[in-house]
Amino acid sequence: MKSGPDDLAIFGGTPAFDRPRYVGLPNIGDRDQLFALLGEALDRRWLSNGGPLVREFERQVADLAGVRHCVATCNATAALELAIRAAGLTGEVIVPAFTFPATVHAVRWMGLTPVLCDVDPDSGLIDPASAAARIGPRTSGIIGVHLWGRPCPVTELTRVARRHGLALLFDAAQAFGSAYPGRPVGGAGLAEVFSFHATKLVNAFEGGAVVTDDGALAARVRAMHNFGIVGEDEVALTGTNAKMSEAAAAMGLVSLRGMPDFVARNRGNHRRYLAALTGVPGVELLDPDPAARHGQHYVVLRVDRERLGVHRDDLMAVLRAENVVARRYFYPGCHRMAPYRSDGWSFPHADALADALLTLPTGTAVEAAEIDRIAEVVRVVAAHAPVVAARLARPAEQAAVARRSGAARAGHQPGVPLPVAAG
Numbered sequence: 001m002k003s004g005p006d007d008l009a010i011f012g013g014t015p016a017f018d019r020p021r022y023v024g025l026p027n028i029g030d031r032d033q034l035f036a037l038l039g040e041a042l043d044r045r046w047l048s049n050g051g052p053l054v055r056e057f058e059r060q061v062a063d064l065a066g067v068r069h070c071v072a073t074c075n076a077t078a079a080l081e082l083a084i085r086a087a088g089l090t091g092e093v094i095v096p097a098f099t100f101p102a103t104v105h106a107v108r109w110m111g112l113t114p115v116l117c118d119v120d121p122d123s124g125l126i127d128p129a130s131a132a133a134r135i136g137p138r139t140s141g142i143i144g145v146h147l148w149g150r151p152c153p154v155t156e157l158t159r160v161a162r163r164h165g166l167a168l169l170f171d172a173a174q175a176f177g178s179a180y181p182g183r184p185v186g187g188a189g190l191a192e193v194f195s196f197h198a199t200k201l202v203n204a205f206e207g208g209a210v211v212t213d214d215g216a217l218a219a220r221v222r223a224m225h226n227f228g229i230v231g232e233d234e235v236a237l238t239g240t241n242a243k244m245s246e247a248a249a250a251m252g253l254v255s256l257r258g259m260p261d262f263v264a265r266n267r268g269n270h271r272r273y274l275a276a277l278t279g280v281p282g283v284e285l286l287d288p289d290p291a292a293r294h295g296q297h298y299v300v301l302r303v304d305r306e307r308l309g310v311h312r313d314d315l316m317a318v319l320r321a322e323n324v325v326a327r328r329y330f331y332p333g334c335h336r337m338a339p340y341r342s343d344g345w346s347f348p349h350a351d352a353l354a355d356a357l358l359t360l361p362t363g364t365a366v367e368a369a370e371i372d373r374i375a376e377v378v379r380v381v382a383a384h385a386p387v388v389a390a391r392l393a394r395p396a397e398q399a400a401v402a403r404r405s406g407a408a409r410a411g412h413q414p415g416v417p418l419p420v421a422a423g
C-alpha cells in the first residue's frame with residue numbers, strides 16, 4: 001500500500017509490479033481450440049492463400065460487421081493501402097492529424113498526399129468542419145478514424161463527402177465490434193478497415209480486413225491482395241501480397257469466440273478504473289460511459305496539468321517506475337512526426353490532446369486488484385502533487401526538448417520493452 005511520495009518507486013519505493021504491465025497485453029482465447037484449428041490446418045497442408053480458416057474468419061467478420069463482403073489481410077495498414085487503391089483515390093486525401101501514423105502512412109505509401117485536419121477537442125475524433133475546410137481541387141477522399149473503438153461522426157462526414165463528390169473510407173482499426181446507433185461499425189462509406197493486431201480486442205496475432213457492401217470494390221481488393229490474380233494464369237490488376245495466413249485466421253476465429261468474454265472483462269476493468277479514479281482532481285477517463293457501444297478496449301486518461309498539479313509526462317514517469325507501462329497514444333500527433341512536419345500545420349486540439357492523454361493497461365490480462373494498485377499510484381500523485389512535481393522538477397527547457405523529441409521521462413522508446421524495475 002502506497003500512501004506518500006516516498007512509497008513511489010520513482011523516489012526509491014518498491015515498484016507496485018514486479019514485471020511490466022503493458023498497454024495492449026493480448027487477449028488470448030481458448031488455447032485448446034487454437035491448437036486444434038492449427039492441427040487441422042497442418043493436417044490439410046493448406047496454410048495460406050484463402051484457405052478454409054481464412055474464409056470462415058471472413059464470413060464471421062462480415063456477419064458481425066453487418067456487411068456483404070470481407071477480405072482478410074495480413075494487417076490493417078496493408079488493408080488501408082488496398083482500400084485506398086481499390087477506391088481509386090488520387091491527389092490529396094484528408095486524414096485526421098491525431099491518429100496512429102498508419103492512417104497517414106497508408107495514404108503517402110500509395111503515392112498520394114495526406115492532408116491533415118484537426119479533431120474534436122473533447123472526443124479526439126476527426127472534426128468534419130476541419131476536414132471540410134481542407135478540401136481543395138486535388139482532394140479525392142476523406143478517411144475518418146474511429147479512435148479507441150468510438151465511431152467518428154459518420155453522418156456529418158458522409159454529408160461533406162457527398163457535397164464535394166469525395167470518396168469516404170474509415171480506418172476502423174480499433175473499432176471491430178463497435179456500433180453506430182442501430183448498426184455495427186463496418187458498413188459506412190465505401191469501405192471500412194479493421195485491425196486484428198495482437199493488441200486489439202480481437203486478434204489474429206497480426207491481421208486486418210477490408211469490409212464493404214460494394215461487390216466490385218471487394219473484388220478489386222480481393223484480387224489486389226493476391227498479386228492481382230483473378231484466375232489461374234490471369235492477372236487482371238496490379239497487386240501485392242497482403243493475404244492472411246491460416247495460422248492467423250485460426251487465432252482470429254478463437255479470438256472471435258472469446259470476444260463476448262473480452263468485452264465483459266474490459267467493461268469490468270473500465271468500471272473499476274472509473275470507481276477508483278472518480279474524485280481525483282485533474283484526472284478523468286476520456287470516455288466514462290460504461291454503456292458505450294464499443295468494446296472498452298482502451299482506458300484513456302485525460303490529465304489536466306493545472307488541476308492535478310503534475311504534467312501528464314511526469315505521471316507517466318511515476319507509473320513507469322512502478323512497472324505500469326502507460327502509453328502517450330497518439331503523441332505527438334502525425335503533424336509533428338518527421339515525415340509530415342510542415343510549417344503550415346496548426347492543430348490546437350490535436351496538440352492539446354497529445355499533451356494530456358495517457359493510455360492505461362486493460363484487457364483480460366489485467367486483474368481488478370491490479371487496477372486498484374495502478375489507481376492508488378495516481379491517487380498518491382494527486383494527493384502529494386506539489387511534492388511530486390518539485391522532486392521531479394527539471395529545467396523548463398530540458399522538459400520541452402524531452403517532449404519534442406518524444407523521449408519519455410523514463411527513457412522508453414516505442415517498441416522497446418522497458419526493463420523490469422528492481423524491487
Ligand code: T4K
Pocket residue numbers: 022023024025026075076077078099100102103145147171173174194195196197198199207208325327329414415416
Ligand atoms: N489505424 C489505427 C487507428 C491504428 O491504431 C492502427 C494500429 C493501425 C491503423 C494499423 O493497424 P495494423 O497494421 O497494426 O494492423 C501498436 C500496434 O502495433 C498497432 O497495431 C496499434 N494500432 C497501435 C495503437 O499500437 P505500437 O507502436 O504502440 O506498438 P508497441 O510495439 O509499442 O506495442 C504496443 C503495446 O502492446 C506495448 O505496450 C506492448 C504491448 N504488446 C504488444 C505486442 C505485439 C504486448 O503486450 N504483447 C504483444 O504481443 O503499435
